Structure formats: structure tokens, C-alpha cells
Amino acid sequence: MEIGLNHYLVLSTILFAIGLIGVLKRKNLLLLFFATEILLNSVNVAFAAISHYHGDLTGQMFAFFVIAIAASEVAVGLGLLIVWHKRHSNIDLDQMSSMKG
């Protein structure tokens, strides 16, 4: 019953697959952002597991930078969504097929 590195990698892969299904399936842009958060978190789990089982701190450093990128992505993405919602009053992905603004 020893938990090894492969357990964590398999878990990370399952979470990544769930997030990827969400990205492909969602039509509302807010819920598509939720799915991207799941993707980033699954990669963080893999980084922390590799960092633990190899006795190296580089994985945790990359996890920190991934968290910073996720936070800034949320800020910029929600700002853009607010601008879009003011103009078109919906945030459906199908309405964004043309880039005429």
C-alpha cells in the first residue's frame, strides 16, 4: 500500500483529463475558466509529487510560478469578459466567432 510517484502522476492525469473535457465541452466562458483552473491545478499536483519523490525543490518553485500565472490570468480574463459583457450582454463562446469587435 505504498504510495509512489506513479500514483500521483495517474491522479494528475485524471484531473487533467477532466479539465480538458470541461474546456472542450463548456460554452459559457466563465465555466470555461473554471476548467482551465482545473488544468493548472492538476499540473501543480504533478510538480509537487515529483519535487517530493526526487528530493528537489525545483518542482515546488514551478508550482509557485504556475499559481502566479493562474492568478493574473483570472484578473485579465475577467476584465476582458466584463468588457465583452458590456457590449453584447452575453458571454457565450459561439457569439465570439467573429473578431470585428
Next chain:
Amino acid sequence: MFEAIAFYLFAFLTITMFYITVTTSQALHALTALAAGMIFISAFFFILGADFLGAVQIVVYSGAVMALYAFGMMFFDTTRELKEKQGNKYIIFGLSVLAAVLVVLIFAAPMVSDNITALYPMTEGVGNTQEVGMVLFTKYLVPFEVAAIMLLVAMISGIVLASKQMDVSQTLSKDEPIQESKKGVTS
């Protein structure tokens, strides 16, 4: 033994929560399930001995990111039922499995092929937070500062995008109530 029990328990909970997030049709359920999943993800970090990373995960994700998403949910009025994209399910499933297998190969290929040695090995007798501080402020100082600049840019862009009438100065405008009250005091 306890590590195995904790791993399987939190793995089950995390997968369940994220599955609810992806599949539910209510935006509120998706938000709460995502917040719970973030907390359960931090449990893995605590199991793996990355205490500081777990604390940062709780603070950043379930504090800041979830608050932003809650604001977005209230702003966008997503209380109604969500319509899903009507695509071919087999294509979506096949692409997801393919991409997941690709990720496993990316992670597993260097481990199988080569003996990895620790670049910055963990020092004995020092807590995780101190280790993180020592490595982050010596070896990763420049990426740390670049990340700080990136967060500043994101903050400014968020303010500029979400606010209105940024070209008109609010403090220099003529009809300001503070100046009127000041006039009333002097006269």
C-alpha cells in the same frame, strides 16, 4: 498506511468535485465544487511535505480566485440554466484521452530514460518554508521578480478593463463635492 488512506480519500474527493464542476448545469454548483476541489488539492501538498505550497494554494485559490469568480458570477447573471455545446461526444472523449496520455508520456519519458539527480536538494533539519525561501531568493530571484511584474501588469490591466471613463480625471473635474464644501467653509 495512513498516507495511503489519505491519498485515496482525497483523490476520490478531488475527482468527484472536479467532475461536478465540469458536468453540472448550475454555475453556483460549479463554483462551490471548484472551491472544495482546490481545498482538497492543497491536502495533497500537505501530504507531500510542501507545506508552504499548500498554504499558498488555500490563500490564493480559495481566497482570491474564488472571490473573483464569485464577483464574475454575480456580474454576469449566470443563475439560469446553462446550455451546453452540442458536439460529437466521441471526438471530445478521444481528444481528451489522447492529450492525457501525451501528458503522461511527457512526464514519464525523462524519468524512465535517465537517472535524475536533484538540482537543489532539500537540506536536513530545515522546515519547508525556510527551504523554499532559500531557493526562491537565491536561485530563482529573477523569475520571482518577473512574476511580480507580471502580477502588477495583470492588476493594472484588470483595473483599466473593468473601470469606465478612465480618460476623464475624477479628481480634477470641476463639479466635485469636496471643492464645493471647501467653498462653503471659506465663504
